[in-house]
Amino acid sequence: MSFDYIPIERVEKLTKKEFIENYYKPQKPVVITNQIEDWPAFSKWDFNFIREVAGEKMVPLYDSRKTDYTKKVNEPDFTITMSEYIDILEKGPTDLRIFLYNLMKEVPVMKADMHWPRLGIRLLKNLPLVFFGGQDAKVFMHYDIDFPNIFHVHFEGKKQCVLVDPKETKYMYRLPYSWLCNEDIDFDNPDYERFPALRKVRPYITELNHGEMLYMPEGWWHYMKYLSPGFSLSLRSLAGRPSNLWKGFANVAIIRYYDNWMRKRKGQEWLDYKDAESIRRTNATLEAAK
Template identity: 85%
Template sequence: MPFDYIQIERVEKLTKKEFIENYYKPQKPVVITNQIEDWPAFTKWNFDFLREVAGDKTVPLYDNRKTDYTKKVNEPDFTMSMSEYIDILEKGPTHLRIFLYNLMKDVPSMKQDMRWPKLGLRLIKSLPLVFFGGQGAKVFMHYDIDFPNIFHIHFAGEKQCVLVDPKETKYMYRLPYSWICNEDIDFDNPDFEKFPALKMVKPYITNLKHGEMLYMPEGWWHYMKYLTPGFSLSLRSLAGRPGNLMKGLANVTFNRLYDNWMRKRKGQAWLDYKDEESIRRTNAELEKR
């Protein structure tokens, strides 16, 4: 394995007090099992069910290509119907994935199949977002623009989740005006000669199976790899720490807009600058040690 990984702690069903004291307050990731067995979704949600209730919905799709300067932040690469996409998932490995899709806005009846976890977080009930991937699909290393606390619940199959503490952001080759790292980094096989600061990073890792829930604290980097076709549901709350709330607000109101504007104004030269600057800034941090 390329990194000296730390296994994310796994616990069975938590009470509100246990979660707040042991994980939310210290901002510590955890996998919670046996937490959603009372949800109808636990037994209902699979690809056949989704084909039935959402097969005609147009879904946003992404692949593993690098950022395209002609597209806005998080603009999809393709669209197709959910049933067409599920057919692709079931045929074999594919890089195509769904990212940040509010499926329940299009299929409100699915909300009846879930329960909002009562673990002390004020979850944003208008934003239950789903993520899909085929075998081998990877979600680039990133942290969420608004620094939320996230309950990430997996369905159908198995996915690998790698998390990095935000305290190690200075070693992550983060792109300026972005919340992703340099896209030339392969976190399954990192080039430590080109990206030497990664040697300082100690990622956390776990595999999620059907019905398991991962708590991701505010600002934690995450990289996902689908070991089998599957999909996940993310429930989020606003950042509870004022500093993170302000950084998230700056990302939404300024950084994202400025990045989109610079893509239009400078084109590929802007993306090249961000790549080069991520390496220069991060290696400068390494030299301070």
């Protein structure tokens, strides 16, 4: 048994006014097609191109294992060259991913292949981040630490994107001092007996193809699954709402350091506590709502 999904609206190329009025102000996700066909990247960016311009770069890789207390927040599992990684992607299914990697800092020539969307929000020009994954690779359900607005542009293959409105955070089994949910949850096949509050959640879903752009509003949960090998580019802005701006600052400047300190101090006991608390708190909220 799975969720009762809401399809994410899909529209063709938007004007600044259309985007601001219909999606940014109401904080509503949308897939925008035909928005980047004038980018050189639209026809150039594929695995062969990435291998050519960045093949020797060392890249951070993540696998599907649960959080390891010996690692800091977002610390990679290991590194290899981009060429070696693309070889792995092309051989078949793999759970290995590149996550939050500023490839254009390493390969500045790629910046000429893209244009910053002029849709009315100020994007952070120094943080065009890329994400790669092999067939069946999954990105855990989370929201971004700094509460940005995100334009997520996909290249190569197909990618499934599941989003959850932050209004439903109370039912998401969020880990304390974190921005991800209990990692034992399988969002493809949720266990409603162990995690009953998930019955209250109504996720949004879409599939991204080459050149399509997903707008993810501030604080929206997202879970990604690569249906075939591919990669995406995320362009982000600061949070526009003061409350989210403050929460993002607190996460970046205080909470992540506290979490790292507690991992070092208490080890696996700290992670076990967070797992148990996510269940206790969420189920208590569920009971209170009855």
